[in-house]
Amino acid sequence: MIEGVRERVVRWQDPQIALRAIEGMSGLEMLRAMIAGNVPPPPIAALMNIRLVAVELGSAVFEGEPGEEHYNPIGVVHGGFALTILDSALGVAIHTMLEPGVGYGTTDTQVRFVRPLTKETGLVRCEAKVQHVGRTTGIAQGTLVDKNGKLLATGTTACAITRR
Secondary structure, rough: OOOOOOOOOOOOOOOHHHHHOOOOOOOOHHHHHHHHHOOOOHHHHHHHHHEEEEEEEEEEEEEOOOOHHOOOOOOOOOHHHHHHHHHHHHHHHHOOOOOOOOOOOEEEEEEEOOOOOOOHHHOOOEEEEEEOOOOOOEEEEEEEOOOOOEEEEEEEEEEEEEEO
């Protein structure tokens, strides 16, 4: 047996429930319903230990707690954690600008990692703001900071807007 084995149980709600609940809602309405607890968050939020905490038209804020379960082989949180919380906030900021029935998907994300994260980093906060939403493309920028406001990472994204 391997020493020091740890375990983490991840629980989430059926994502089909959320899809049914958001029918006919704008992006902003759906996201506000999620924050209020009327729509379940996506499963990745539970898996990565991140959560949407605030939205306004053109902006989104996520918080998360990096843990040992996010470590890479060199003993720090894998960059994928920071990338995931940034990608989530950036995409959601764009989503706040979309009408009912309009979707989006990330086409590319550019991230600059400034400082490593560890479990000692504690709560991190990611704020994203829309720079542009057009007929086919949305662009947003965001920052990831620690509890003291120290910059951990910065990023931008482009999303394809899908209209029916």
